[in-house]
Amino acid sequence: MQVAENFSLKEYNTFGVDVKARKFISVHSTEELCDILQQTYASEIFVLGGGSNMLLTKDIDKTVIHIGLKGIELISESRDEVVLKVGAGENWHQFVLYCIEKAYGGLENLSLIPGNVGTAPVQNIGAYGVELKDTFDSCEAMRIQTLEIETFNLEQCEFDYRNSVFKNKLKGEYIITSVNFRLSKTDHQLSTSYGDIQAELDKNKIKKPTIKNVSDAVVSIRQKKLPDPRELGNSGSFFKNPVISETEFKRLQRQFPDMPFYALHANKIKVPAGWLIDQAGLKGYRKGDAGVHKNQALVLVNYGNATGEEILALSNEIQDKIYKKYGVKLEPEVNIF
Numbered sequence: 132m133q134v135a136e137n138f139s140l141k142e143y144n145t146f147g148v149d150v151k152a153r154k155f156i157s158v159h160s161t162e163e164l165c166d167i168l169q170q171t172y173a174s175e176i177f178v179l180g181g182g183s184n185m186l187l188t189k190d191i192d193k194t195v196i197h198i199g200l201k202g203i204e205l206i207s208e209s210r211d212e213v214v215l216k217v218g219a220g221e222n223w224h225q226f227v228l229y230c231i232e233k234a235y236g237g238l239e240n241l242s243l244i245p246g247n248v249g250t251a252p253v254q255n256i257g258a259y260g261v262e263l264k265d266t267f268d269s270c271e272a273m274r275i276q277t278l279e280i281e282t283f284n285l286e287q288c289e290f291d292y293r294n295s296v297f298k299n300k301l302k303g304e305y306i307i308t309s310v311n312f313r314l315s316k317t318d319h320q321l322s323t324s325y326g327d328i329q330a331e332l333d334k335n336k337i338k339k340p341t342i343k344n345v346s347d348a349v350v351s352i353r354q355k356k357l358p359d360p361r362e363l364g365n366s367g368s369f370f371k372n373p374v375i376s377e378t379e380f381k382r383l384q385r386q387f388p389d390m391p392f393y394a395l396h397a398n399k400i401k402v403p404a405g406w407l408i409d410q411a412g413l414k415g416y417r418k419g420d421a422g423v424h425k426n427q428a429l430v431l432v433n434y435g436n437a438t439g440e441e442i443l444a445l446s447n448e449i450q451d452k453i454y455k456k457y458g459v460k461l462e463p464e465v466n467i468f
């Protein structure tokens with residue numbers, strides 16, 4: 132267990148914002164986690180995973196518990212599939228690479244997403260037509276009030292677009308300690324139709340792709356469009372893609388006939404926030420060290436010394452401008468503290 136006081140979180144959030152934690156504790160087992168929770172009031176706890184989906188706007192006057200629970204365990208195996216139990220503190224992309232190396236299929240489209248395994252279910256991470264829920268089997272989580280470990284199955288997690296029960300009715304009540312994934316060993320169901328994956332495979336003259344080929348294609352596409360947090364602080368997509376009614380969509384489409392869209396269920400349409408921000412002339416916009424990324428307008432970046440408050444002010448400005456231009460409300464995807 133690592134314990135420090137007045138500890139800078141700059142290296143622990145992918146925006147690279149320099150705020151301090153009153154107390155910082157990194158735990159490496161569920162027993163350590165249990166000990167710390169026993170000694171600390173629930174209201175004094177701030178849980179930190181990979182720090183890849185948060186914007187810290189001020190010092191954290193609490194005990195920050197960094198979840199460093201590691202390990203990948205084979206739970207069951209048949210001819211066609213495996214179930215793996217993965218510690219919440221494992222790095223997401225390293226885990227995806229492990230699966231690719233072992234030829235376990237299902238996570239290849241989710242390559243290179245920053246963050247840790249334990250926070251992936253909280254917002255049901257997704258990319259290129261695949262979401263975490265597609266390979267999710269169950270997860271274990273410690274209830275902060277009782278210190279009991281409980282198991283959540285797929286249904287209990289109430290997954291939705293960038294959403295789950297852990298972001299809603301159970302917010303702040305549980306700490307995910309491990310996640311079980313159900314992955315294919317044979318007859319992998321590749322998802323190559325979304326976005327630029329097929330084009331990338333064609334470019335490399337790959338006709339019968341393996342999961343490794345798909346992962347490589349995703350890595351290459353992401354590297355072109357999305358900034359690497361180790362080089363330029365960011366938190367991936369800052370906003371969610373807004374979901375609007377068909378009536379609202381028709382009104383917008385008359386005014387902006389080129390606007391891309393994805394029809395969802397029940398007369399709902401998802402429109403790309405990146406396009407809206409880009410068309411509002413904000414791609415590459417910069418205020419001090421806070422900016423809108425030059426290749427992907429949905430990503431806000433820290434050019435070096437931006438504070439969380441400055442990034443928040445930029446995001447508010449974008450929300451206002453988008454509302455004025457399109458009448459659409461953008462909602463942050465990242466958690467703001």
Ligand code: EPU
Nearest residue numbers: 258259367368370371372391403405406409426427428429
């Ligand atoms: N677009 C623009 N300009 C931009 C950005 C996008 O015109 O600056 C247009 C694109 O041309 C495209 C559309 O908007 O027609 C959608 O863009 P893209 O395919 O890049 O995806 P996105 O909707 O911006 C979502 C996820 C990403 C994920 C990609 C690929 C959300 C909030 N974001 O982005 O997830 O990688 O699809 O599947 O759903 C993340 O959550 O952090 C993240 C990076």
